[in-house]
Amino acid sequence: MKAIKDYLREMDLVSGSTGLLGMHVLYDLTAKGRHVRALFRNKNKISLVRGLFEFYDPENVEEKWSLIEWFECDILDVFQLEKAFEGISDVYHCAATVSFRRREFSSMITTNRYGTANMVNLSIDHNVRKFCHVSSTAAVGKSVRNQSKDVVETDKWEQNPDTTGYAVSKYLSEKEVWRGIEEGLNAVIVNPCVILGPGDWNESSLTIFRAIHKGLRFYPPGANAIVDVRDVSKRMLAIMDSEISSERFLIIGENITYKKLFDTIADALGKKKPTIRVNKLLMGISWRLAAFFSFITGKPTALTKQSTKSAFSVTRYSSEKIDNWIPTKYYNVKESVDNSVQFSFFFVKS
Template identity: 45%
Template sequence: MILVTGSTGLLGSHVVVELLHKGYEVRAMYRDPIRKEVVFRLIEFYYPSEKETLLQKLKWFQGNVLDLVDVQNSLIGVSKVVHCAALVSFHRRDFNSLFKVNRRGTANMVNFALDSNVNQFVHVSSTAAIGSDSQYKDGLKRESNLWNPNDEVSGYSLSKFSAEKEVWRASEEGLPVSVVNPSVMFGPGSWEESSLQIFRTLNKGLSYYTKGSNSFVDVRDVTKLILKLIETEKTGHRYLVTGSNLSFKQLFDQICKQLQVKAPSKLAGPFLTTLAWRLSGILGRIQGTRPTITKESARSSHSDSKFSNEKLLKDFPDFEFTKLEDTIDVTIKGRME
């Protein structure tokens, strides 16, 4: 039995479906019953003729990684864990919640896994947990980068870095662990959530872009690596899972081309984005809603972040990343309202 936490998120739902398709029995940990529909719809999207067969191997478990009793019970009879559950936010007001869910929740999972029969713990981290200090001079961030405490980072980045520290601490205590660090993920799912909001925003119309860059990857590729780690039982390693390093302008142009909408054409400099997050914050307070742009998200939109996937490709030479145009295509076709 394989336990998947965060089973109704973009990555977690894909991991559940692909594990089922590979013949594994899966216990899917979730919080909101309404969210279970995501897994059902993914099965219908990828394997409609196998729906009934796949669902026979799926066991649902309602629980919270912050509840010690839930965590303990979720691990009964489990041999492997894929820990996808996490909070993603760039709002300063969520700083404490980020550390509760991402660090404390992860600590709970590995602590109880140490006292159970778990023989592999796959932790889903993020490129946000990769440090900036490197021995290389090519500008690419790697798994070997060291964390620089003087860097100005988001609360999310700090919480994911701290969560990894819990995982590696558990590794020292005897838990076989694997860590994956995906970049910004795209794939079938709701455009109202996570990184897929980029598609929603561009589809509605966006005039401005920034000079920043990042790495983008197909959620199916991240899922593929997780399954490879499980099948090979490879532990003790950390892998960046990054497909294409692109500027935001390049990404927006490609997405808009396939959406058949006008691409952003006006460059927004630091002054304009600073003004935008301040106005967004004021409007949010007036309306009682969360601002759409935060100080941290505005800053990251100007940062030039590029990552290397050479370690992954060296250890798994048969691994192939999906072309970005195919990723965009399936993200559009797999949109969930």
């Protein structure tokens, strides 16, 4: 009888559960007493998730941890993924590949587009209650917008020579979700900007913490938007618990210059602030040298032609739409940076 009850109990599914956003979604769901099936590919990363739970709530770790069912699965493996969807109510699709390297474009498209298609198709087949897809500001239109106004959800996306492969992959991923909505899927899409928070400093946006910790001297002149991972996760859960459907939301904490962001991280780490403002000539030489040494050594580089172009652009985003639906205060950049740094010291010591 117990086995039957366990099988029939309401359970959420989280893909990308060991990533920065995915593990915070896990934490917030279990904090609400939800049972969660967590998809993962690398079991060695589960210890980081455990560390996050201990960092936020050391007294109730076991209680929350017991609500998680770990499920090893690649979202491209349809047969294995089919098993993961058994008994699932809500789906939080956080898994994605982030890369700005040309050689990884094809594999990124495969994971982000077709992996999302698999998640959408199985959600329809299993009649899930609701589906939340994590997209990106990279999939929101900028090319034809009025440069004097902030980017909003309805700005038309158009590919141009400066469009990154990552942006293409996230745009195509969203198209799979909209296709699912047309086929009857109850779904929402969130488009967070650069996400900051406790996580692995070797991955995605958090690599800047490692670079500044090592003594980064340079800063680019551009600007972008950042948001605390806790703000993204909590808004995702709020949207999923609401009647909101077939909507898309930018989630933006603060529009900020790279100089201010780098200085805030340096202060939190007790390091010297970057003082050399790079120009386009220096940046152009840098990415070419980085590409050359990457070819020689076989080691990937985070510095690419596309990433250097973005370092010089100034793009502002509006969170007005979601703020009207969910009027909740955001963490500021200092609070986000401090939280990330404190976790890194905690995790190393634990």
